[in-house]
Amino acid sequence: MNTVGTDVPVSPSPSSTRSSRGGGDAHRAEAERPLRVALIGNPNTGKSTLFNALTGMRQRVGNYSGVTVERVEGRYTSASGRRVRVLDLPGTYSLSASSPDEEIALSVLLGRAADVEEQDVVVVVVDAQNLERNLFLASQVLELGLPTVIALNQVDAAEAAGIQVDAVELTLELGAPVVATVATRGQGLDVLRKAIERAPELPRPERKMELPEELTAALAPVERCLVDAGLSPAAAAMEALRLLAVTEMEGHLRGIADLAEVAEAARQELQEKGYHPRALEAEMRYGWIAEVVERTVHRRTARGNSLTDRIDAVLLHRVAGPLIFLFLMAIVFQSIFSWAEPVMGAVEGAVAGLGNLVGALLPEGDLQSLIVDGVIAGVGSVVVFLPQIVILFLFIGFLEDTGYMARAAFIMDRFMRGVGLHGRSFIPMLSGYACAVPGIMATRTIENEKDRLVTIMVVPLMSCSARLPVYTLMIGTFIPPITVAGIFNLRGVTLLSMYLLGTVTALAVAALFKRTLLRGPTRPMIMELPPYRLPDPKSLLLTVSHRAGLFLKRAGTIILALSIVLWALATYPKSTPPPTAAPELAQEQQLAQSFLGQAGQAVAPLVEPLGFDWKIGVSILSSFAAREVFVATMGTIYGVGEADETSSALREKLRTEINPLTGEPVYTPLVAVALMVFYVYAMMCMSTNAVVVRETGGGLKGLKWAGFQFAYMLVLAYTAAFLVYRGGLALGFGT
Numbered sequence: 055m056n057t058v059g060t061d062v063p064v065s066p067s068p069s070s071t072r073s074s075r076g077g078g079d080a081h082r083a084e085a086e087r088p089l090r091v092a093l094i095g096n097p098n099t100g101k102s103t104l105f106n107a108l109t110g111m112r113q114r115v116g117n118y119s120g121v122t123v124e125r126v127e128g129r130y131t132s133a134s135g136r137r138v139r140v141l142d143l144p145g146t147y148s149l150s151a152s153s154p155d156e157e158i159a160l161s162v163l164l165g166r167a168a169d170v171e172e173q174d175v176v177v178v179v180v181d182a183q184n185l186e187r188n189l190f191l192a193s194q195v196l197e198l199g200l201p202t203v204i205a206l207n208q209v210d211a212a213e214a215a216g217i218q219v220d221a222v223e224l225t226l227e228l229g230a231p232v233v234a235t236v237a238t239r240g241q242g243l244d245v246l247r248k249a250i251e252r253a254p255e256l257p258r259p260e261r262k263m264e265l266p267e268e269l270t271a272a273l274a275p276v277e278r279c280l281v282d283a284g285l286s287p288a289a290a291a292m293e294a295l296r297l298l299a300v301t302e303m304e305g306h307l308r309g310i311a312d313l314a315e316v317a318e319a320a321r322q323e324l325q326e327k328g329y330h331p332r333a334l335e336a337e338m339r340y341g342w343i344a345e346v347v348e349r350t351v352h353r354r355t356a357r358g359n360s361l362t363d364r365i366d367a368v369l370l371h372r373v374a375g376p377l378i379f380l381f382l383m384a385i386v387f388q389s390i391f392s393w394a395e396p397v398m399g400a401v402e403g404a405v406a407g408l409g410n411l412v413g414a415l416l417p418e419g420d421l422q423s424l425i426v427d428g429v430i431a432g433v434g435s436v437v438v439f440l441p442q443i444v445i446l447f448l449f450i451g452f453l454e455d456t457g458y459m460a461r462a463a464f465i466m467d468r469f470m471r472g473v474g475l476h477g478r479s480f481i482p483m484l485s486g487y488a489c490a491v492p493g494i495m496a497t498r499t500i501e502n503e504k505d506r507l508v509t510i511m512v513v514p515l516m517s518c519s520a521r522l523p524v525y526t527l528m529i530g531t532f533i534p535p536i537t538v539a540g541i542f543n544l545r546g547v548t549l550l551s552m553y554l555l556g557t558v559t560a561l562a563v564a565a566l567f568k569r570t571l572l573r574g575p576t577r578p579m580i581m582e583l584p585p586y587r588l589p590d591p592k593s594l595l596l597t598v599s600h601r602a603g604l605f606l607k608r609a610g611t612i613i614l615a616l617s618i619v620l621w622a623l624a625t626y627p628k629s630t631p632p633p634t635a636a637p638e639l640a641q642e643q644q645l646a647q648s649f650l651g652q653a654g655q656a657v658a659p660l661v662e663p664l665g666f667d668w669k670i671g672v673s674i675l676s677s678f679a680a681r682e683v684f685v686a687t688m689g690t691i692y693g694v695g696e697a698d699e700t701s702s703a704l705r706e707k708l709r710t711e712i713n714p715l716t717g718e719p720v721y722t723p724l725v726a727v728a729l730m731v732f733y734v735y736a737m738m739c740m741s742t743n744a745v746v747v748r749e750t751g752g753g754l755k756g757l758k759w760a761g762f763q764f765a766y767m768l769v770l771a772y773t774a775a776f777l778v779y780r781g782g783l784a785l786g787f788g789t
């Protein structure tokens with residue numbers, strides 16, 4: 055029977071393994087330091103919910119050293135007063151180390167992670183409804199010989215489905231304490247905390263399944279090789295069996311002398327004796343697991359009749375499933391725009407109010423300009439995206455916690471596979487319509503590193519909301535409101551064309567990368583479809599707050615630095631306008647003579663083939679901070695003060711702007727289209743650049759990927775705008 059909140063079931067014969075480490079001061083110091091606990095489990099087991107329930111708000115988020123895998127730590131104080139630090143390891147189905155998440159999890163458990171201390175206790179979270187599947191990972195962890203506690207989570211859902219797990223019997227079978235929990239309701243947490251504190255004093259778990267003598271003999275040289283390399287005998291035994299299925303030596307094992315040779319020799323020896331080495335670990339483990347489940351799990355109902363099965367019959371239906379999926383995505387897509395807009399307006403108002411307040415408090419001068427126009431305006435341009443990010447991650451978290459996200463990836467897998475992408479790439483690309491920043495952050499759900507990189511590389515091609523002001527200004531000024539096909543407006547068709555152009559190009563570029571730079575087979579999407587469940591609001595809000603905080607903390611620091619640089623480029627050297635000059639004219643003159651203005655004139659020969667003059671060049675350069683800045687810069691250059699995409703004064707200026715050398719209009723419908731096409735492709739967003747640096751590995755590695763992305767998109771933008779402008783001229787559309 056499942057028992058929630060009762061005494062801790064423990065293995066017999068407690069020992070004092072750790073007490074032998076010494077007495078006196080050393081023993082007291084050992085007892086007084088925080089107990090280090092690692093939480094591990096399959097995805098969709100409620101692991102993150104359990105982590106949040108154990109640690110509450112006392113958490114911090116970062117990245118593991120040198121990789122983008124998120125590192126979440128929390129702490130609590132036990133009933134006895136012992137401080138406990140909990141490390142939430144990435145969700146993983148095994149310790150195969152074939153993905154960044156799995157490699158991190160294994161490195162931490164082996165005590166080999168660069169910036170993580172050796173763990174005192176491992177808590178394996180298993181789903182009571184899917185015990186067979188979850189025990190595969192649990193059996194690997196147990197064989198490492200670390201103090202381990204099994205958290206048998208979601209026992210309420212299991213019982214509702216007619217599944218009862220005997221926790222005491224399972225404790226005896228596994229050789230480690232098993233504690234039944236319901237993380238969403240906080241049940242069993244006190245017992246789990248007691249079990250965690252007692253775990254170091256219990257006998258270390260051992261391998262319970264028996265291997266054939268021939269297999270044991272074949273693996274012996276592999277184990278010796280691993281022990282010689284510094285692994286414990288228990289960890290070496292687990293790794294040796296796992297290595298039989300490995301086709302390419304993983305990162306943490308590379309460099310071990312002779313390991314590849316002895317592992318291959320073991321495979322050949324076993325093959326000659328009639329075994330299938332690649333499948334041996336799975337056969338051994340699942341065979342043992344079947345026996346354990348037979349003795350500990352009791353079912354009251356036949357499989358296939360659960361509520362989840364009945365819901366899946368509709369949501370995964372060949373026709374209804376995709377339609378429901380598109381409907382849900384439309385709601386998400388629309389909500390990101392409509393729900394975020396009022397809050398974004400409030401944030402913009404708050405930023406502007408803060409700027410006015412600080413501007414009134416400080417005397418006029420460079421310091422005031424730096425703080426108001428550089429720091430507050432620059433950082434504010436990033437903070438304004440926060441509502442969209444919160445709403446997006448709220449939806450993603452909700453869909454994940456209910457179990458629907460796995461179904462969405464399953465439904466989209468076939469379509470995305472056509473261009474070489476994984477089904478999980480769909481959500482980040484969809485998010486890119488709102489903002490590339492949360493879209494890139496959402497790629498963390500993609501396990502395969504190359505698939506994730508390809509998705510990151512193409513997400514910014516999806517037309518984000520920041521491009522809308524540019525599109526609106528150009529279309530409203532130069533595209534006539536002609537009726538098309540009797541029902542459509544040419545302006546609307548033009549706007550739709552910009553969105554379609556970005557989407558089709560993103561898919562084409564993804565297909566190109568998958569066949570060249572990031573070539574590799576798209577891994578079959580094998581994933582567990584978890585049962586549907588109600589999300590825990592507290593856990594959901596904690597997850598969203600973590601992700602939003604990470605965005606503000608890290609992207610914000612880079613944004614701040616670049617904002618100051620752009621401010622300095624637009625402020626120096628100082629110009630001396632006539633005393634009677636209007637403020638707008640003085641501002642225009644200052645910009646023209648600034649480093650930014652000089653840079654615009656320097657790039658004029660480069661943008662001239664696209665039909666652009668130096669003023670457009672300045673606006674493009676300044677919009678590196680954010681694409682919307684293009685419109686504001688144009689307003690400054692043309693002396694109309696503050697302008698937006700609907701400014702009639704700015705539109706009139708653009709229509710009447712004459713090239714002094716040719717006497718021809720600077721702007722034509724063809725130039726406007728070329729400019730829009732340029733913005734469809736160009737990576738003019740330092741927020742996105744900053745996030746790409748971090749999400750592709752950080753440091754030099756991240757800078758290389760971000761630089762490559764910026765370069766290829768700039769080449770794409772330039773080439774496309776050139777072809778549009780020059781092609782249009784050749785076809786007689788130059789007026």
